[in-house]
Amino acid sequence: MKRTIRDFKLENKKVIVRCDFNVPIENGAITDDSKIKAHLETIKYIIDRNGKVILLSHLGRIESEGDKQKYSLKPIAIRLSELLDRDVKFVPETKGDLVYEAVANMRNGEIIMLENTRFEDLDGKKESKNNIELSKYWASLGNIFINDAFGTSHRAHASNVGIASNLESGIGFLIEKELNNLEPIIKNPKRPFMVILGGKKVSDKIGVINNLVTVADKIIVGGAMCFTFLKAKGYNVGQSLVEDEQIDFCKKVLELHSDKIILPQDINVSLEYSPTVTGRIVDIANINYNEMGLDIGPQTINLYKSILRNAKTVIWNGPMGVCEFNKFNIGTKSLCEALSKQKITVVIGGGDSAAFVKQFGYQDKFTHVSTGGGATLELLEGKALPGIAVIPEK
Ligand code: ADP
Numbered sequence: 001m002k003r004t005i006r007d008f009k010l011e012n013k014k015v016i017v018r019c020d021f022n023v024p025i026e027n028g029a030i031t032d033d034s035k036i037k038a039h040l041e042t043i044k045y046i047i048d049r050n051g052k053v054i055l056l057s058h059l060g061r062i063e064s065e066g067d068k069q070k071y072s073l074k075p076i077a078i079r080l081s082e083l084l085d086r087d088v089k090f091v092p093e094t095k096g097d098l099v100y101e102a103v104a105n106m107r108n109g110e111i112i113m114l115e116n117t118r119f120e121d122l123d124g125k126k127e128s129k130n131n132i133e134l135s136k137y138w139a140s141l142g143n144i145f146i147n148d149a150f151g152t153s154h155r156a157h158a159s160n161v162g163i164a165s166n167l168e169s170g171i172g173f174l175i176e177k178e179l180n181n182l183e184p185i186i187k188n189p190k191r192p193f194m195v196i197l198g199g200k201k202v203s204d205k206i207g208v209i210n211n212l213v214t215v216a217d218k219i220i221v222g223g224a225m226c227f228t229f230l231k232a233k234g235y236n237v238g239q240s241l242v243e244d245e246q247i248d249f250c251k252k253v254l255e256l257h258s259d260k261i262i263l264p265q266d267i268n269v270s271l272e273y274s275p276t277v278t279g280r281i282v283d284i285a286n287i288n289y290n291e292m293g294l295d296i297g298p299q300t301i302n303l304y305k306s307i308l309r310n311a312k313t314v315i316w317n318g319p320m321g322v323c324e325f326n327k328f329n330i331g332t333k334s335l336c337e338a339l340s341k342q343k344i345t346v347v348i349g350g351g352d353s354a355a356f357v358k359q360f361g362y363q364d365k366f367t368h369v370s371t372g373g374g375a376t377l378e379l380l381e382g383k384a385l386p387g388i389a390v391i392p393e394k
């Protein structure tokens with residue numbers, strides 16, 4: 001068990017909290033604040049115990065001076081202040097006199113937020129390359145470090161691994177919740193354990209497939225990913241998205257685990273990739289050379305639902321079709337609806353997957369919707385996440 005925020009005396013302490021405030025921003029306005037809300041519990045816990053909160057986060061990628069205005073954390077500080085109904089002092093620097101003064105004058109229960117950690121990437125990628133001086137400098141600002149940024153925990157950056165290497169540290173409530181939900185499933189799932197895999201690329205998910213195929217009882221495949229598998233089985237998939245360089249990988253997985261991998265029987269195909277076209281349902285053997293598969297078909301939906309009916313645990317990563325288009329989100333929506341009615345453990349992982357579950361209104365219907373994206377995938381691959389590995393066990 002990792003040391004957590006509960007294991008520290010927080011009164012009078014300056015607590016550096018690494019958050020993942022990497023929210024979508026359009027024209028200066030935050031379009032979805034759920035990533036900010038996800039950290040409220042950790043922040044409130046410190047304030048309630050008379051600690052002092054120093055918040056760090058990245059936002060976007062900073063590759064030139066021009067990116068700085070677009071990716072300032074100031075709007076996040078304003079939104080957080082509204083959500084907490086208390087002051088959040090924004091310091092528009094990542095180091096230097098302003099930071100020194102703000103930190104030196106903190107009172108118990110006060111919250112400050114420094115500017116985007118990735119502003120330090122303009123100076124030799126110090127944040128992203130886990131620069132030692134920068135890590136030590138940030139660590140010197142506080143007494144305790146809490147890593148609560150699950151979404152960046154698969155990266156070894158100065159603001160997570162760097163600080164944790166130089167200061168007493170633990171994980172916050174968000175990371176704890178992610179680990180509590182994800183780890184038991186990967187290590188000791190209630191069976192039958194079924195994995196639904198979809199989304200765009202086989203190549204993005206090779207690690208996940210390799211790891212989960214040994215643990216899972218069934219892997220149910222949809223999304224564009226199914227076409228590389230179908231092509232590996234000799235089907236003509238027309239203009240569907242295929243990764244030819246992954247065909248050998250798919251062949252091997254099918255050879256070794258033919259009983260576990262479940263592929264579609266029919267597909268909703270279209271002549272073009274467009275939100276306005278209406279698809280045609282075809283058997284996987286009858287996809288024309290000029291057609292592309294954009295969703296799984298009704299027979300497949302029924303097959304997948306009937307298999308999933310026996311599951312005790314389900315992990316789902318990647319949509320079954322182009323769920324951005326209303327006419328091709330039927331597979332994804334149908335499985336959401338079916339799973340939401342089963343009283344079993346259902347965990348959703350992956351950036352786009354979490355987004356569609358939320359968009360369709362199912363986020364509260366499942367056991368857990370992971371906030372992680374890449375970090376969740378790496379955990380499902382069985383990899384250690386450096387931002388968490390660096391935190392001591394208790
Ligand atoms: P996640 O972020 O949850 O890991 P991915 O990034 O792997 O998921 O995949 C999401 C994307 O996959 C979506 O943008 C969706 O449009 C796309 N996708 C799903 N099925 C298809 C398909 N049949 N053809 C093209 N794109 C697809």
Ligand code: MG
Binds near residue numbers: 350351352353
């Ligand atoms: Mg994605």
